[in-house]
Amino acid sequence: MKKSYDIIVIGSGAGLNIARNASSNGFKTAFIEKGSLGGTCLNRGCIPSKMLIYPSEAADRIREASKLDISVSSEVQVDFSRLINRIKEHTSAISNEILTSVKEKENLDFYHDNARFISDSVVKVGDDELKADKIFVGTGSKPFIPDIPGLKDTDYMTSTEALTLREIPKSLIVIGAGYIAAELGYAYRACGCKVDFVVRSRFLRNEDDDISEEFQKVFSKNHNIHQGWHPVQVSKKGEMFNLECSNDNGDKKILSAESFLVAVGVVPEIEGLGLEHTGIRLDARGNIKVDECLRTDVPGIFAFGDVVGNYFFRHTANYEAKYLTSTQVLGDFEKPIDYGPVPHAVFSCPEISGVGLTEQQVLDSGADYIVGTARYEDCTPGIARQSDHGLVKLIFNRKTKKLLGAHIVGDEAATMVHMFIAFMKMRGTLDDMLDTIFIHPALPEVAKEALLDARDRF
Numbered sequence: 001m002k003k004s005y006d007i008i009v010i011g012s013g014a015g016l017n018i019a020r021n022a023s024s025n026g027f028k029t030a031f032i033e034k035g036s037l038g039g040t041c042l043n044r045g046c047i048p049s050k051m052l053i054y055p056s057e058a059a060d061r062i063r064e065a066s067k068l069d070i071s072v073s074s075e076v077q078v079d080f081s082r083l084i085n086r087i088k089e090h091t092s093a094i095s096n097e098i099l100t101s102v103k104e105k106e107n108l109d110f111y112h113d114n115a116r117f118i119s120d121s122v123v124k125v126g127d128d129e130l131k132a133d134k135i136f137v138g139t140g141s142k143p144f145i146p147d148i149p150g151l152k153d154t155d156y157m158t159s160t161e162a163l164t165l166r167e168i169p170k171s172l173i174v175i176g177a178g179y180i181a182a183e184l185g186y187a188y189r190a191c192g193c194k195v196d197f198v199v200r201s202r203f204l205r206n207e208d209d210d211i212s213e214e215f216q217k218v219f220s221k222n223h224n225i226h227q228g229w230h231p232v233q234v235s236k237k238g239e240m241f242n243l244e245c246s247n248d249n250g251d252k253k254i255l256s257a258e259s260f261l262v263a264v265g266v267v268p269e270i271e272g273l274g275l276e277h278t279g280i281r282l283d284a285r286g287n288i289k290v291d292e293c294l295r296t297d298v299p300g301i302f303a304f305g306d307v308v309g310n311y312f313f314r315h316t317a318n319y320e321a322k323y324l325t326s327t328q329v330l331g332d333f334e335k336p337i338d339y340g341p342v343p344h345a346v347f348s349c350p351e352i353s354g355v356g357l358t359e360q361q362v363l364d365s366g367a368d369y370i371v372g373t374a375r376y377e378d379c380t381p382g383i384a385r386q387s388d389h390g391l392v393k394l395i396f397n398r399k400t401k402k403l404l405g406a407h408i409v410g411d412e413a414a415t416m417v418h419m420f421i422a423f424m425k426m427r428g429t430l431d432d433m434l435d436t437i438f439i440h441p442a443l444p445e446v447a448k449e450a451l452l453d454a455r456d457r458f
Contacts, residue, residue: 013039056190356405372454
């Protein structure tokens with residue numbers, strides 16, 4: 001059956017915001033999702049992973065209570081099965097609430113099926129052919145699977161399976177050193193699993209060098225890190241995975257574990273979307289190619305979120321959906337998207353956050369700059385916590401005193417960075433930041449000390 005709409009939205013993550021706004025404003029809207037509603041973030045990403053990581057962190061803090069003169073009389077154990085069940089129940093409940101709300105919404109037709117383009121303007125869903133003046137593609141991403149000999153013949157895990165596994169394994173091999181590997185590998189270790197990381201170069205290599213170095217120094221105390229090694233072949237014998245590794249010197253070794261997690265990044269979720277039947281092009285990385293207004297090469301078709309690869313964060317996908325809603329749904333005008341300062345965080349232990357440029361990026365730009373730093377253990381709130389690690393690093397333009405980048409590793413890093421997001425958005429200077437009252441003795445005083453250190457270097 002052929003059907004006509006004003007708006008078609010493919011993908012129920014940030015795309016939900018576009019579909020709801022379009023239908024609420026009287027536009028006849030088709031909303032398409034082949035999986036559980038809520039997208040990558042709700043079902044297999046940031047929400048379930050953080051629900052797993054927070055209890056893991058709490059367990060670790062209890063184990064370390066002695067440094068605060070607190071005695072714990074018995075071994076700390078995490079009821080992993082119960083924890084996973086709670087996470088699943090919570091995410092499923094939210095997904096079902098979304099389903100109920102979209103089914104009840106006027107001007108909104110929901111299609112729980114795969115969407116496939118059959119031309120530039122027609123999307124086939126089941127037996128229906130849908131057409132609209134404007135189509136928004138936000139299908140997200142999926143785990144990238146490297147071509148390691150033997151891997152496909154085993155029951156390895158990706159982040160999806162790692163967030164739904166009912167029983168904690170005794171041992172785990174993790175391939176990868178990005179944020180997914182650092183987060184999930186940490187959570188499994190804190191829940192009682194022995195974890196081995198195979199790392200080609202270094203952990204979190206996109207972070208500022210000082211931040212990455214501090215992270216790895218702390219992380220290596222509790223995790224087995226095989227740095228400079230890369231996988232050669234995977235096999236499984238009985239209940240055990242065996243991974244043959246080698247290094248640049250030609251040395252080889254074999255690691256064994258009950259479970260195997262592949263966490264080496266993500267790729268756009270475009271399989272089965274039928275883009276080959278359209279004029280939509282992909283970039284060199286396989287993402288949907290868009291311009292500064294998130295337009296594809298086909299007039300009237302827009303793409304956003306992980307599938308375009310500008311940023312792989314739910315908060316930027318939401319921002320892109322908001323932008324498209326204002327410019328292409330509620331309005332009809334061309335205005336390049338301005339992301340402003342884009343923050344990020346890694347919810348491992350220690351926690352990491354950042355916004356703006358790293359020091360290496362500033363060096364590459366040729367700008368004259370200064371750096372201010374402060375360590376947690378040198379400040380009152382850090383002393384109270386008995387911190388033995390943690391760093392705030394701030395990079396300023398020497399001429400304008402404007403903040404170029406802020407990078408934090410340590411407790412509550414993802415919360416601490418928000419003050420710098422705001423200052424960067426408002427184009428604040430070092431003087432503006434210093435002319436601010438910080439609560440004493442709250443953790444942001446570590447940031448204040450970094451500001452004072454920067455001031456002394458001008």
